[in-house]
Amino acid sequence: xxxxxxxxxxxxxxxxxxxxxxxxxxxxxxxxxxxxxxxxxxxxxxxxxxxxxxxxxxxxxxxxxxxxxxxxxxxxxxxxxxxxxxxxxxxxxxxxxxxxxxxxxxxxxxxxxxxxxxxxxxxxxxxxxxxxxxxxxxxxxxxxxxxxxxxxxxxxxxxxxxxxxxxxxxxxxxxxxxxxxxxxxxxxxxxxxxxxxxxxxxxxxxxxxxxxxxxxxxxxxxxxxxxxxxxxxxxxxxxxxxxxxxxxxxxxxxxxxxxxxxxxxxxxxxxxxxxxxxxxxxxxxxxxxxxxxxxxxxxxxxxxxxxxxxxxxxxxxxxxxxxxxxxxxxxxxxxxxxxxxxxxxxxxxxxxxxxxxxxxxxxxxxxxxxxxxxxxxxxxxxxxxxxxxxxxxxxxxxxxxxxxxxxxxxxxxxxxxxxxxxxxxxxxxxxxxxxxxxxxxxxxxxxxxxxxxxxxxxxxxxxxxxxxxxxxxxxxxxxxxxxxxxxxxxxxxxxxxxxxxxxxxxxxxxxxxxxxxxxxxxxxxxxxxxxxxxxxxxxxxxxxxxxxxxxxxxxxxxxxxxxxxxxx
Numbered sequence: 001x002x003x004x005x006x007x008x009x010x011x012x013x014x015x016x017x018x019x020x021x022x023x024x025x026x027x028x029x030x031x032x033x034x035x036x037x038x039x040x041x042x043x044x045x046x047x048x049x050x051x052x053x054x055x056x057x058x059x060x061x062x063x064x065x066x067x068x069x070x071x072x073x074x075x076x077x078x079x080x081x082x083x084x085x086x087x088x089x090x091x092x093x094x095x096x097x098x099x100x101x102x103x104x105x106x107x108x109x110x111x112x113x114x115x116x117x118x119x120x121x122x123x124x125x126x127x128x129x130x131x132x133x134x135x136x137x138x139x140x141x142x143x144x145x146x147x148x149x150x151x152x153x154x155x156x157x158x159x160x161x162x163x164x165x166x167x168x169x170x171x172x173x174x175x176x177x178x179x180x181x182x183x184x185x186x187x188x189x190x191x192x193x194x195x196x197x198x199x200x201x202x203x204x205x206x207x208x209x210x211x212x213x214x215x216x217x218x219x220x221x222x223x224x225x226x227x228x229x230x231x232x233x234x235x236x237x238x239x240x241x242x243x244x245x246x247x248x249x250x251x252x253x254x255x256x257x258x259x260x261x262x263x264x265x266x267x268x269x270x271x272x273x274x275x276x277x278x279x280x281x282x283x284x285x286x287x288x289x290x291x292x293x294x295x296x297x298x299x300x301x302x303x304x305x306x307x308x309x310x311x312x313x314x315x316x317x318x319x320x321x322x323x324x325x326x327x328x329x330x331x332x333x334x335x336x337x338x339x340x341x342x343x344x345x346x347x348x349x350x351x352x353x354x355x356x357x358x359x360x361x362x363x364x365x366x367x368x369x370x371x372x373x374x375x376x377x378x379x380x381x382x383x384x385x386x387x388x389x390x391x392x393x394x395x396x397x398x399x400x401x402x403x404x405x406x407x408x409x410x411x412x413x414x415x416x417x418x419x420x421x422x423x424x425x426x427x428x429x430x431x432x433x434x435x436x437x438x439x440x441x442x443x444x445x446x447x448x449x450x451x452x453x454x455x456x457x458x459x460x461x462x463x464x465x466x467x468x469x470x471x472x473x474x475x476x477x478x479x480x481x482x483x484x485x486x487x488x489x490x491x492x493x494x495x496x497x498x499x500x501x502x503x504x505x506x507x508x509x510x511x512x513x514x515x516x517x518x519x520x521x522x523x524x525x526x527x528x529x530x531x532x533x534x535x536x537x538x539x540x541x542x543x544x545x546x547x548x549x550x551x552x553x554x555x556x557x558x559x560x561x562x563x564x565x566x567x568x
Contacts, residue, residue: 057086061081299331
């Protein structure tokens, strides 16, 4: 009898444990349903009594929160409620519920690719989605915000919900970084060394988050396990050995960078997504082209750029696009050129699309960051380096190549040295530049481009020495005008007009007119004036400089302006 009693006791205890387990399952199922219905109520405006009513009906039909989400996804929830003998949800509320369910399931779809990294299976992922829903994290945006604010654990804990595992949290962090990362990161303004500055484009490969590559300088941007972003060589991706680093996201405007320079780590307070200079060439209206220099003015939280020389501005407008516009229109959504909406709106991004207004309508336009022609004067070997370098169709290391027909020399970029050089082409082509003789080259630095006004040069004549070539010659000889007194040699004077040099021939002056972006032969009284009064003028555009061999001219005679064939 004692044995029978003990057996009956054990059976009674086992039944109680089974009942406790069933109650726990029921409790968890009901809690998840309450959390889901509460999230649905954000759209349907169900009050607590109505929420309890639907939870009770769903429980009676044997539906779990996962079942309800699936039923909303395939539009069968009312059918399932009807099968259990319960009232249907109104069509208006049901449509709202289906939209909410779609948003929740998008989280699941977005996180499915993390299964291996997060070490969760289908069941564990579904459980996480329900836990997030119960914690009022019902969309991808909510999840990204909770991760960014480091509040996900707190939200789950406040609702007595389990925390994700360590691998799952690491996977979620990496995922959130990838989601927020732009397609390209711009970094300008490092101290001393621009071998790390420029445009970093997102790669397909990840390492603690997305990675980026700067093809121009062959450097990589990645996040380490400690959460710091670093600029490295390819073999340093995800590691700690680097040229520069920041504790913030690399694309954060408030990121503070430190750089290894001169044998020590230095803070770089001027690193920005906006370069100091923006070059825009190839526009239909030539006077809009040219160099735009960052000013001290900030408009709509972005730096404003002023054309130099020129009178136009490049500004970030109130509609989140960039415009070339007048001074009085700065920051407004008006102008002659604007960047079109899309992933790339920065005017210095080579993939940015622009539109220009002319002929009474907007036209797509293709711009270049480099000019069609460059001129240099004052090298110690003028027979090799001075004169006009014209843009060719060739490229070298992804940069344009220029050719000087008079000196039979090329101006081109070498990625290995990160500089531009003037030299003749060898039998092996420009790729074989190491076996050729270099006459001059630009110094590596913030302004190594030959069209930059601040570029520094080295030249070779018996030894390497500094060079300071000018962009304009000491004299300009013009022939071919109808009025003979306009022909002759114009000599460089000490005067300037609109920031450009002035040339004099007897009582005639050759000066730049900033307002119209052309050069004009005029009287001394008209010098420094934005005037159309003169005897002859060049066309506005990239070939407006009067010393260029193919500069187009207009001359005023017989009461009108006429195109003129010229010799230089």
